[in-house]
Amino acid sequence: TAWVKRLLGVKRAGHGGTLDPKVTGVLPIALEHMTKIMGSVVHSRKAYVCVMQLHGDVSEERLRDVAKEFTGTIYQRPPVRSNVKRALRTRRIFSLEVLEVRGRLALLRVESDPGTYMRKLCWDMGLVLGVGAHMRELRRVKTGPFDEDHNLVTLQELSEAVYRFREEGKDDYLRRAVLPGEVITCELPKVVLRDSAVESVVNGAPLAAPGVSLLTSDVKAGSQVAMF
Secondary structure (H helix, E strand, O other): OHHHHHHHOOOOEEEOOOOOOOOEEOOOEEEHHHHHHOHHHHOOOEEEEEEEEEOOOOOHHHHHHHHHHOOEEEEEOOOOOOOOOOOOEEEEEEEEEEEEEEOOEEEEEEEEOOOOOHHHHHHHHHHHHOOOEEEEEEEEEEEOOEEOOOOOOOHHHHHHHHHHHHHHOOOHHHHHHOOOHHHHHOOOOEEEEOHHHHHHHHOOOOOOHHHEEEEOOOOOOOOOOEEO
């Protein structure tokens, strides 16, 4: 984020979830006042592609069966090298696909709750398989609404976009690199306000039913919503 702040000349920048050292992939960065709503991305679903190193020979059929066992709600204790208390916690694995197997290497794609430790998932799968396993490589391919296959850019591409704008006055690349802030909220339940209620809500007044013009069906008590 410090690099992005210097490059773009902004005062504030915040990211949507830490990447551990040697982990690559998607890291959304919000600028200026949009950092206030970045928490919705931090607490959103994550998707990873992971290389798992098995410590013994296992059939592909057995590996796929165990992957199915780890789909759904699982119990997980953070690894020894972590920054949080090592208390047992529940996490949801929405999908766990075995994409490819080569010898003792397995390529997995996992979609999970935030705060799920992939290296611990690999260790636990190895335990159930009876041969042991560890995570060899990890890449985050999706976090919330941000998917690496759709309109995301590298730091190098951002640098080139800024150079093009400053030297040539062309902002087409920069507009592709810096997305509208509304993208952050696109997966949240939505509440549309009546024009008469907007000023009151913006100034801190509670929202009452008469001030609501429309709401989506996924709005539930206690849920975080985006208001328009």
